[in-house]
Amino acid sequence: MRKQRPSYIVIGGGLAGLAATMKLCEDKAKVTLVSYQPVKRSHSVCAQGGINAAIDTKGEGDSPEMHFYDTVKGGDFLANQPLVRDMCHQAPAIIRLMDRLGVAFNRTPEGHLEFRRFGGTLYSRTAFAGATTGQQLLYALDEQVRRYEHDGQVKKLEWHEYLSAVLDSENICRGAVLHDLRTGEIFTVKGDAVVLATGGPSQVYGKTTGSTVCNGVATTSAYLQGAKYANGEFIQVHPTAIPGQDKLRLMSESARGEGGRIWVPKKANDSRDPLTIPEEERYYFLEENHPRFGNLVPRDVASREIHDVVYNKKLGVGGQAMVYLDLTHQSAGFLEHRLGGILDIYSKFTGEDPKKVPMKIFPAVHYSMGGIWTDYEDDGNGLIDHQSPRNQMTSIQGLYAAGECDYQFHGANRLGANSLLSCIYTGLMMGPGLISYSQNLRAHFEDVPSTVFDQARDQWQERMQGFRQMNGKENPYVLHQDMGNILLANVLIVRENSKLEKALTEINDLETRFKDVQCLDTTHWSNPAPSMIQQLHCQIQLAKIITRGALIRNEFRGAHYKPEFDLNQPKDFDPHEYVEYIEKKQYGEIQEEEFPSGHVAYMKRFEECNERWLKTTIAEHKNNQPEISFEEVNTSLVQPRPRKYD
Amino acid sequence: MPDDKIIRLKIKRQDQPDTKPYWQEIELPHKPRANVISCLMDIQMNPVTRDGQKVTPVVWECNCLEEVCGSCTMVINGKVRQSCTALVDALPQPIVLEPMSKFPMVRDLQVDRTRMFENLKKVKAWVHIDGTYDIGEGPVIPEKQRAKAYLLSECMTCGCCLEACPQFTKDNDFMGASTFSQVRLFNMHPTGAMESEERLETIMGEGGIADCGNAQSCVEVCPKKIPLTESIAEVGGETTLQLLKNLLLK
Ligand SMILES: Cc1cc2nc3c(=O)[nH]c(=O)nc-3n(C[C@H](O)[C@H](O)[C@H](O)COP(=O)(O)OP(=O)(O)OC[C@H]3O[C@@H](n4cnc5c(N)ncnc54)[C@H](O)[C@@H]3O)c2cc1C
Ligand code: SF4
Ligand code: SF4
Ligand code: FES
Numbered sequence: 001m002r003k004q005r006p007s008y009i010v011i012g013g014g015l016a017g018l019a020a021t022m023k024l025c026e027d028k029a030k031v032t033l034v035s036y037q038p039v040k041r042s043h044s045v046c047a048q049g050g051i052n053a054a055i056d057t058k059g060e061g062d063s064p065e066m067h068f069y070d071t072v073k074g075g076d077f078l079a080n081q082p083l084v085r086d087m088c089h090q091a092p093a094i095i096r097l098m099d100r101l102g103v104a105f106n107r108t109p110e111g112h113l114e115f116r117r118f119g120g121t122l123y124s125r126t127a128f129a130g131a132t133t134g135q136q137l138l139y140a141l142d143e144q145v146r147r148y149e150h151d152g153q154v155k156k157l158e159w160h161e162y163l164s165a166v167l168d169s170e171n172i173c174r175g176a177v178l179h180d181l182r183t184g185e186i187f188t189v190k191g192d193a194v195v196l197a198t199g200g201p202s203q204v205y206g207k208t209t210g211s212t213v214c215n216g217v218a219t220t221s222a223y224l225q226g227a228k229y230a231n232g233e234f235i236q237v238h239p240t241a242i243p244g245q246d247k248l249r250l251m252s253e254s255a256r257g258e259g260g261r262i263w264v265p266k267k268a269n270d271s272r273d274p275l276t277i278p279e280e281e282r283y284y285f286l287e288e289n290h291p292r293f294g295n296l297v298p299r300d301v302a303s304r305e306i307h308d309v310v311y312n313k314k315l316g317v318g319g320q321a322m323v324y325l326d327l328t329h330q331s332a333g334f335l336e337h338r339l340g341g342i343l344d345i346y347s348k349f350t351g352e353d354p355k356k357v358p359m360k361i362f363p364a365v366h367y368s369m370g371g372i373w374t375d376y377e378d379d380g381n382g383l384i385d386h387q388s389p390r391n392q393m394t395s396i397q398g399l400y401a402a403g404e405c406d407y408q409f410h411g412a413n414r415l416g417a418n419s420l421l422s423c424i425y426t427g428l429m430m431g432p433g434l435i436s437y438s439q440n441l442r443a444h445f446e447d448v449p450s451t452v453f454d455q456a457r458d459q460w461q462e463r464m465q466g467f468r469q470m471n472g473k474e475n476p477y478v479l480h481q482d483m484g485n486i487l488l489a490n491v492l493i494v495r496e497n498s499k500l501e502k503a504l505t506e507i508n509d510l511e512t513r514f515k516d517v518q519c520l521d522t523t524h525w526s527n528p529a530p531s532m533i534q535q536l537h538c539q540i541q542l543a544k545i546i547t548r549g550a551l552i553r554n555e556f557r558g559a560h561y562k563p564e565f566d567l568n569q570p571k572d573f574d575p576h577e578y579v580e581y582i583e584k585k586q587y588g589e590i591q592e593e594e595f596p597s598g599h600v601a602y603m604k605r606f607e608e609c610n611e612r613w614l615k616t617t618i619a620e621h622k623n624n625q626p627e628i629s630f631e632e633v634n635t636s637l638v639q640p641r642p643r644k645y646d
Numbered sequence: 647m648p649d650d651k652i653i654r655l656k657i658k659r660q661d662q663p664d665t666k667p668y669w670q671e672i673e674l675p676h677k678p679r680a681n682v683i684s685c686l687m688d689i690q691m692n693p694v695t696r697d698g699q700k701v702t703p704v705v706w707e708c709n710c711l712e713e714v715c716g717s718c719t720m721v722i723n724g725k726v727r728q729s730c731t732a733l734v735d736a737l738p739q740p741i742v743l744e745p746m747s748k749f750p751m752v753r754d755l756q757v758d759r760t761r762m763f764e765n766l767k768k769v770k771a772w773v774h775i776d777g778t779y780d781i782g783e784g785p786v787i788p789e790k791q792r793a794k795a796y797l798l799s800e801c802m803t804c805g806c807c808l809e810a811c812p813q814f815t816k817d818n819d820f821m822g823a824s825t826f827s828q829v830r831l832f833n834m835h836p837t838g839a840m841e842s843e844e845r846l847e848t849i850m851g852e853g854g855i856a857d858c859g860n861a862q863s864c865v866e867v868c869p870k871k872i873p874l875t876e877s878i879a880e881v882g883g884e885t886t887l888q889l890l891k892n893l894l895l896k
Contacts, residue, residue: 026778037707038763040803041715099784102773102835104796111786130796135714139799143772150767182752211709245677246684246730247711341800345712348731349679428778477690477703520693521702525662526753528705 004446005030006438009176009191011162011218013039015134015420016403017197018141019427020434025148027435032189033145034157034178036213040142043199043211044423047134048252048342049118050126051098051420053091057108057115062123064088069638071418074120074298075369075411076558077614077640078231078633082378083408085637087425089383094424095127101140104129116338117257120298120415120645128254131341137420157189161531163464164221165194165399166456171226173398174445175453177460182526186461188453190445192438193398196222197427200368200404202235204539204546206484208365209241209250219372219405220538223545228395229619229626230407231370232542233549236414236559237493239302240325241364242349248364249349251325251342253416255359256295258338261326262286262306263358264315274317274324274358285309293645300413300559301645303363307493310362317360326358363493369414369559370549371407373618374400382637384429389437392430400434402426407616412558467533472516476529476536479517483510483536483543491547495562500551507543514540545619545626552628555613567605569642570598578603578641606642614640651676653685654696654740657704663751671696671740682722682729682741683708706755713869716802719746719809720755726809728869746809748816762803765825769845773838785836798831798877800870807864807874819853823864826855827877833884846881846888855882 007030010017018039021031033039054067067088072079099105099113105127106114115124129136148154159181166175166188175190201216202208223229240255240262241248256262263284265277285305287294297305306323310316317323327335327343332355335343343354352359373395377388384391392400403423410418438444490503514537521529555565577595581603584590592600615630653674660667673696674688683706690703708718711730718729721744723737734741749757787795801824808814808822829845832838849855858878865874 023778037709037717038759038803040763041709041717043709043715045714045802046710046712093780096780096783097778100773100775100781100837102784102832102838104792104799107787107789107792109789111788112783130800132714132800135802136796136799140773143766144775146763146767147770147772147774150770211715212711213709243679244684245680246687249712348713349681349733351733475691477687481691520690523661523702526705526756529703 002444006435007031007191008193008195008434009034009189010195010197011035011176012042012197012199012403013142013145014042014044014197014199014403015138015141015423016427017195018138018145019424020195020197020402020430021154022141022144022148023428023431024434025145025153027431029435030153032155032157032191034160034162034176036159036161036181038158039145039156040139042138043214044138044420045132045135046209046211046250047420048131048250049254049257050116050128050133050417051095051137052118052125052415052417053095053127053421054088054123054125055092055095055113055115056123057112058124060123062125064091066123067091067125070121071409071415072411072638073643074415075413076643077635078234078411078557078616079409080376080634081637082382082384082634083376085382086384086429087409087422090425090429091421094421094428098137098140098424101144103136103140106130116254117296118416119253119256119296119302126257126417131252131339131344134420137424162196162198162218162221163460163534164225164456165396166190166453167225167396168448168452171396173396174448177456179460179464179531181528181531184524184527186457186464188457190453192441192444193400193434195430195434196372196394196399196401196405197403198405201542202365202368204484204542205365205487206481207248207488209238209248210366215535215539216368216542217535217538219401220542222372222394222396222399223619224538224541224621226396226621227399228373229370229545230373231549231617232545232619233553233617234369234412234559235365235491235546236299236367236369237303237363238366239299239306239363240361241366242346242359243322243362244349249345250364250366251346251359251361253299255325255327255339255342258335259327259330260295261329262295262302262323263326264309264317264323266315268314269319271318274326275328283309283315290645297645298413298415299366300561303493304561306363321362322360323362324358325361327354328356328358365488365492367414367419368404369407369410369412370617371405372401374406374408376408378634386429386432387436389433389440391433392426398437400430402430412560464530464534467530468519468522470517470519470533472518474513474517475520476517476533479510479513480536480539483507483540486510487543487546491550493561495550495560496564497551497554497562500547503547504544504551507540507547511540541621548626548628549617549619553613553617555609557613567602567609569644570596570602572596573599573602573642573644575641575644578606579639582639610640653680653734655685656740656742657755658744659704659754660745660751661753670701676734680734682732682734682743683711683718685734704755705753714802716804719804719806720744721746721809726806726867728804731869746805748809748814749805750816759803759805762805762808762824765821766828768821769825769829769848770841771828771832773832773835774841775837787836791834795831795834798827798872801827801872802870804869806867806869810863810867812861812863813857813859820857821849821853823858823874823878825849826858826881827872827874830877830881833881842884843888846885849881850885850889855885858882
């Protein structure tokens with residue numbers, strides 16, 4: 001028996017990393033927790049709206065199974081179903097745990113948890129803590145981890161950057177190469193396994209709703225070491241963000257959950273004060289086009305509608321790329337109580353009071369459904385075997401991933417308030433599997449020759465030294481901005497193959513320009529310049545993964561909209577027809593007359609499309625390019641069917 | 647989209663903790679809705695001073711850019727605040743940027759606030775639970791009390807209150823308003839309250855609440871409008887009671 005306690009290296013202290021750390025500590029493990037900045041400042045604090053769990057406190061008939069159905073449907077069936085189902089079944093327990101940890105969730109008059117509605121569902125299943133749910137959840141986990149740190153079980157390495165995994169001769173991960181962002185020292189740490197909980201990659205697009213460290217670099221580094229990257233092309237564009245210079249600040253979906261209405265003046269370039277425009281001269285396009293879901297259609301649908309109104313119908317407010325998000329019909333007291341902090345953000349950055357004037361918003365890059373590929377093991381009953389070491393393991397043995405940086409759960413489009421859930425869920429769920437992974441290892445990191453670690457360190461020292469010495473003509477920050485602009489112009493809401501081809505060429509040009517970068521600072525103390533160049537290098541690779549995936553996937557699914565391949569769903573189509581169609585098909589040929597006119601042809605198109613494209617995109621690094629292949633999705637529990645949000 | 651106005655910045659820089667600080671003046675094209683951080687980002691793209699000298703980009707700390715992470719605190723035109731919400735159009739120019747003075751210098755506008763996190767450990771700023779297994783909902787809490795706690799739990803450890811506090815210096819152990827407010831938060835929670843005596847004992851000791859001079863400079867600068875003086879008064883009252891209890895039980 002090994003005397004040492006199992007020990008792990010967790011990279012990232014957002015919700016996923018902290019949840020994993022807490023769970024592992026509870027199982028007596030030792031954890032080294034690594035983060036760019038103090039973990040309490042991680043991006044998760046930005047989440048405003050809430051976290052989902054089907055507890056059904058209002059007798060609406062909600063259940064974890066409904067939550068599961070909404071999630072896979074919202075994601076256009078591209079998610080592996082046993083994992084999603086397990087997450088939805090664990091959700092109520094997760095909310096109860098967070099409640100016990102002291103999260104200041106809003107309460108009912110009786111003092112129990114309050115829930116509200118969010119996009120993509122007809123139920124009130126979103127728990128929330130004022131306007132800063134993410135901050136409150138993160139602090140609760142941060143506090144638990146601080147307790148374990150106080151007790152000596154956790155060692156925090158903040159102001160440290162993860163560079164890569166240390167792989168032994170059998171390609172098993174035995175530790176990590178780290179970079180001390182103050183001293184510049186590069187060194188390795190050893191552990192039974194490494195968990196990447198490094199969040200989303202939105203900074204690849206330059207301007208987004210994300211925080212500045214959401215750069216996607218850690219997972220891309222793993223991809224460059226041979227790990228599979230999955231569904232990169234599925235980037236969620238949030239319909240409602242506030243235009244700004246440094247950031248496109250999010251206006252939470254809860255603004256619509258609490259009655260916010262989206263509209264534009266019916267007359268193009270109407271320059272009147274919005275409050276003076278009479279009802280009948282306003283175009284509430286979401287409500288008109290989706291009478292049942294109204295303003296609470298899922299994000300991909302809302303973003304496309306806004307795009308259409310602005311660019312095709314040319315009805316943007318004042319001729320600009322903006323639409324109104326209007327809350328002025330709600331009472332000031334109600335808004336203060338339910339949305340106070342969220343509306344404060346708008347006033348703080350625009351100087352206007354959204355309680356009095358309609359907000360002006362536009363879609364912005366927000367979330368990546370794709371991420372590093374991870375495994376799972378189901379229990380044969382449509383849920384997950386929580387003891388399995390395969391859960392959340394990447395395609396590199398011993399390298400795990402959790403939170404926004406993995407690709408599971410959200411398929412082709414994420415529903416609001418499901419991400420905080422998936423982050424905490426993966427962090428907690430993977431714990432027992434990680435412990436059993438350690439216990440079943442034949443050889444541990446102690447048995448790995450020290451040269452393996454020394455070589456990894458030396459390689460990175462050389463690499464970073466190389467970046468530090470780059471003395472060309474290109475400013476890396478300008479390159480980063482240019483890269484973002486390529487993606488914003490070509491790989492966003494509406495995708496066309498000609499533009500995607502163009503983007504790939506432009507990214508390749510950018511890669512050439514990268515060789516001529518100048519390291520703007522060559523000093524040796526607290527110098528971010530060499531890291532920035534290394535990050536840019538990875539992000540160029542990631543831009544290729546996203547763009548190539550988008551180019552190859554010739555269909556319209558969730559956030560990936562290619563009008564050329566729209567299957568043109570008949571207006572009077574009911575998704576249940578498809579279930580009936582599939583059932584009937586088992587008993588022989590279907591007659592056209594059995595369904596309304598044109599429906600059978602549509603369903604055939606849909607079926608063929610799924611056969612070809614209802615697959616996970618896998619990118620692997622070959623010859624400096626992403627090589628794309630496809631993998632089956634587990635749809636064993638719910639029959640995929642056309643989405644419709646009427 | 648730049649217009650023809652310019653933004654003038656005067657930035658205090660320091661290469662290392664033990665080297666001398668120096669000033670740089672930089673001019674940038676004005677952009678609508680610009681804030682101090684968008685200016686620092688613009689400098690990265692063209693790090694040149696007003697007199698044409700090429701310099702290294704400024705080093706600072708930021709992350710969320712929407713005033714919830716607490717990273718980006720600096721002294722702007724003499725006042726400590728978050729730089730992400732410092733809108734250029736609302737500031738007289740030149741905009742003077744300095745690092746906080748009460749924490750160890752790292753580089754330029756970046757300082758080391760480890761002390762704040764260490765204080766959170768000292769006062770056990772957490773709810774000690776039995777474990778993560780599902781044993782049901784937390785305690786029932788009236789919405790009013792929840793709302794009160796929520797105000798306190800928005801503290802983002804930014805350090806503004808400490809920079810402004812006359813009692814908080816680089817070479818003493820004073821814990822400061824944010825720490826006392828966290829004590830109040832956890833003592834308020836039904837489960838957290840089970841460790842309230844230990845928390846109170848801690849802030850009755852070295853660097854504790856007795857050293858607070860009640861100058862109230864802290865509450866004026868808190869970007870999250872946390873009712874710090876109220877917290878100090880309430881926790882102060884609790885420590886007095888605790889003191890009496892200690893005397894009686896001895
Ligand atoms: C504005 C906004 C609002 C949102 N609101 C909601 C909401 O209401 N509900 C919802 O469900 N979801 C919401 N989301 C999504 C959700 O916030 C994120 O998906 C989630 O917080 C990600 O958490 P995480 O733990 O995966 O990573 P993060 O919280 O992003 O943390 C990543 C961690 O990794 C560290 N890190 C990264 N790379 C490295 C490296 N190379 N070396 C060292 N450390 C590294 C970082 O320092 C950080 O500690 C929102 C997102 C945004 C942008
Ligand atoms: S009241 Fe005064 S002395 Fe006390 S913490 Fe606040 S600023 Fe410091
Ligand atoms: S109390 Fe206010 S000023 Fe002090 S650290 Fe917290 S948020 Fe910042
Ligand atoms: S960057 Fe987070 S508070 Fe300013």
